[in-house]
Amino acid sequence: MQPKPPISGIIYGEIAYWIAIVGMIIGVVGLAIYLGSGGGVMSPDMISDLLSGKSPKELWEKHSILRKMPESPHWYVNYIGKGDAIAMLGIVICCTSAIVAMWATTVTLFVKREVKILYGIFALIVSTIMTLAALGIISLHH
Amino acid sequence: MEGFRMGRAGLIVGLTVLIMSIGVASAQELTNPAIFAGTLFVVCTLIGIVAVLAGVGGGVIFTPVMMGFTNIDSYIIRATGLTVAMGGALVAARPFLRRGLANIKMLLFAAVPYTVFAVIGALLAGYVKATMGTFGEGVIRFALGILVIFIGLVFIFAGKRIEYPEVKHVDSFTERLGLAMAYWEESLGRVVDYKVTRAWLAMLCFCGVGLISGLFGLGAGWAMVPVFNLIMLAPLKVSAACSKVLIGIGDTAAVWPYMIGGGIVPLFTIPSLIGLILGTLIGAKIMLKVKAGFVRWLIIAIMFASGIRLILKGLGMMGVM
Numbered sequence: 516m517q518p519k520p521p522i523s524g525i526i527y528g529e530i531a532y533w534i535a536i537v538g539m540i541i542g543v544v545g546l547a548i549y550l551g552s553g554g555g556v557m558s559p560d561m562i563s564d565l566l567s568g569k570s571p572k573e574l575w576e577k578h579s580i581l582r583k584m585p586e587s588p589h590w591y592v593n594y595i596g597k598g599d600a601i602a603m604l605g606i607v608i609c610c611t612s613a614i615v616a617m618w619a620t621t622v623t624l625f626v627k628r629e630v631k632i633l634y635g636i637f638a639l640i641v642s643t644i645m646t647l648a649a650l651g652i653i654s655l656h657h
Numbered sequence: 658m659e660g661f662r663m664g665r666a667g668l669i670v671g672l673t674v675l676i677m678s679i680g681v682a683s684a685q686e687l688t689n690p691a692i693f694a695g696t697l698f699v700v701c702t703l704i705g706i707v708a709v710l711a712g713v714g715g716g717v718i719f720t721p722v723m724m725g726f727t728n729i730d731s732y733i734i735r736a737t738g739l740t741v742a743m744g745g746a747l748v749a750a751r752p753f754l755r756r757g758l759a760n761i762k763m764l765l766f767a768a769v770p771y772t773v774f775a776v777i778g779a780l781l782a783g784y785v786k787a788t789m790g791t792f793g794e795g796v797i798r799f800a801l802g803i804l805v806i807f808i809g810l811v812f813i814f815a816g817k818r819i820e821y822p823e824v825k826h827v828d829s830f831t832e833r834l835g836l837a838m839a840y841w842e843e844s845l846g847r848v849v850d851y852k853v854t855r856a857w858l859a860m861l862c863f864c865g866v867g868l869i870s871g872l873f874g875l876g877a878g879w880a881m882v883p884v885f886n887l888i889m890l891a892p893l894k895v896s897a898a899c900s901k902v903l904i905g906i907g908d909t910a911a912v913w914p915y916m917i918g919g920g921i922v923p924l925f926t927i928p929s930l931i932g933l934i935l936g937t938l939i940g941a942k943i944m945l946k947v948k949a950g951f952v953r954w955l956i957i958a959i960m961f962a963s964g965i966r967l968i969l970k971g972l973g974m975m976g977v978m
Contacts, residue, residue, distance in 0.1 A: 517841040518848060520757030524764075528754030531905060535747040539931060546927045550691050557924070559690040566687060568728035570786075571919030588916040602923035606740065609930075610916065612747055613909035620761075630762055631835060637765040641772050641906060648776055648913040654783075 521630065523623040523638075527616045534612030542605025549598025556580055556594045587651070614649055617642040690924060698928040701741070705936015710944055711956035714904070715933040716742025716876025718959060721805040724798060725966035729925070731794055732786050735874025736920025739779075739912040741933045742876030746905035748934060753898035760838045763853065763891065763899050767881075768906050770860050771867040775911035778871025783918045795974025801873050802967030808879055809960035812953065818882070822890035824852040831856040831889075840895065853889040862888060871911040876904055 549555045561578035569577075575584040580594075588607065591600035621642050624635035647653045686692050701715070704722065708715040720738035724731050753759040785793040831854050839850040862884045870877040878900045885896030915921065972978040 516848075518757060518839045520755065520840075521761045524754040524757070524759060524761040527761075528751040528902075531747045532751040535744060539744065539934070542923070542927045543931060545923065546694060549924065550694060553690075557922070560688075561922075562690060562693050562924070563688045565729055565733070565922065565925065566727065568730055570730050571733060571922070574922070575919060584919055588913075588921070599923045602927050603921070606921055606923060606926055606930075607916075609744055609747070610740065610909055610912055613743070613905050617906065633834070634762055634765045637769050641765065641768045641910075644772050644776060645906075645910045645913075648779075648910045651913070651917050653776055654780070654914050654917045 522627060523620045523629060526623050527620040530616035530619050531612045534615060535609050538605045538607070538609030538612060540605070541608060542602045545598050545600070545602030545605055547598070548601060552598055555597035555599035556590070557599055611649065614642070614645045617645060694924060694928045697925065698932040701929045701932025702936035702939065705745075705933040705938075706940040706943065707936075707952055707955060707959075708933075709937050709940025710952035712953070713956065714742060714876040714878040714901075715745055715937060716904070716908075717808065717879050718956065719929065719933065720874050721801060721963035721967060722959065724801060725805075725963035725970070731797055732782065732915070732918065732920045733922055733925060735782060736912065736915035736918075737922075737926045737929050738874035738876075739870075739908045739915060740921065740926055741930050742870075742874075742904055743908035743912055744930045745934055745937055746876070746901050746903075746908065749937075750902040750905050753902060757838075757840045758894055759898040759902045760836070760840075760891070760895055762834070762836050762838060763885070763889070763895075764902055764906075766834060766836060766856065767859065767863050767885075767899070767903055770863040771870075771877075771881075771903055771907040772910045774864045774867030775871035775907040776914065778868040778873075779911040779914040780871075781868075782872050782874075783914055786918070791974050792976070795971045795976075797873070797971070798967045798974060799971025802964045802969075802971055804869065804873065804875075804964075805960050805967060806964035809957050809964065811879065811883075812957050812960070818886055818893050818896075819890075820893045821849070821851070822886065822892070824854050824890045827852055827854045828857070836889075842894075849892060851892050851895070853891050855888050855890070859884050859889045867907055867911075870904075870907065874915070876908070878904060 553559065556579055558578045561574050564574055564577065572584045576582060591603040594600040617638060621635060621638040624638050687696060704718050705715045708718050716738055719741055720734055723729060723734045785797060834856055836856060837852045839848050842849045866877045866880045866884065869875065881900035881903060882896045885891045885899055886893050
């Protein structure tokens with residue numbers, strides 16, 4: 516008799532996988548648009564400075580249409596028609612996939628009670644840390 | 658035997674041609690966005706192939722190679738290193754969880770210290786960058802150089818893994834957690850019902866592994882598999898599966914402080930991410946046909962070369978050399 520894998524684990528795997536795949540596809544489409552249109556929020560001239568070791572702040576100040584470092588990683592929202600903004604959206608979706616999946620797993624663990632409640636608490640702690648990091652609440656404000 | 662030799666020769670020739678073609682691209686050509694993205698994609702595909710053949714994750718090679726052999730800002734490289742490690746792990750996790758190979762209880766138990774310390778490592782990276790400038794960049798490169806040489810030594814001297822470790826004594830802490838779980842082992846055609854032990858020690862180790870992963874932007878499978886397999890005494894396949902899933906969880910949390918710090922440059926991140934995942938898929942196909950034990954030594958050589966470059970660069974930035 517083959518043991519059945521816990522449904523909470525399967526839920527994590529499926530959600531994380533599919534959201535990550537969608538994010539990657541959007542990222543590739545964004546990159547293709549950027550390369551096809553010859554620019555975006557960041558000018559292509561940025562590459563020589565990137566290769567010479569300039570910091571993210573210097574790159575944003577010199578080569579972006581914002582002329583300054585964005586305050587939020589969600590800068591793409593205001594420029595969603597541009598290739599690199601679409602690519603950034605893809606990356607953000609990819610980086611959010613495990614958070615959504617972990618919350619779904621947490622809920623499943625509490626509802627289904629497949630394993631000890633302690634593991635539901637562990638999942639809740641991890642989900643909370645991931646969410647706080649994504650919201651920028653756990654960050655260095657320098 | 659002849660087919661094996663042909664495959665091995667073909668792989669070496671292919672790798673050499675690719676490396677030479679990348680070397681031929683001049684710095685001037687690289688500033689063209691399409692050539693830059695294409696070159697990065699090819700390099701990362703190559704890293705992905707070699708990594709799979711050597712039995713490691715691409716994330717552990719990407720960061721040292723990029724930091725050792727390019728001048729790109731280390732914060733951007735580390736942010737991308739975490740993203741590629743995370744992306745690869747998210748894609749790979751699905752079959753392990755569907756088959757029950759990844760133990761959800763062990764995963765969640767390890768995820769707490771690993772995630773907390775990966776985030777602390779990422780915050781520490783931001784702090785060093787903000788307060789220590791070029792000296793801080795030098796310290797990070799130097800420390801990563803030492804770490805990468807240590808990882809190379811681990812590959813040489815501590816490569817011994819145990820497929821089904823025997824657990825003679827389960828301590829009371831691990832017993833109370835009830836971490837053990839059974840899974841169906843296809844190759845044996847039976848259920849493997851295993852025990853684990855020393856969870857408290859593993860928890861301490863995951864704190865350190867998380868800190869290293871977050872601070873240096875490295876995938877941490879090289880450290881997590883031994884913790885699961887040699888400290889907790891979980892079966893090797895379970896250890897590898899748990900490690901892969903755990904990277905996806907912990908590195909997701911760690912990548913956000915980098916993203917907020919502006920470390921993600923889409924033109925750099927997307928070709929790296931897609932290249933490494935494609936390379937991993939190609940590598941997995943090649944692995945079925947080619948006995949690639951020699952690639953392990955190639956990886957060790959890459960690790961040592963990157964480590965030495967990182968140490969020299971780090972010392973230069975710190976003003977020591």
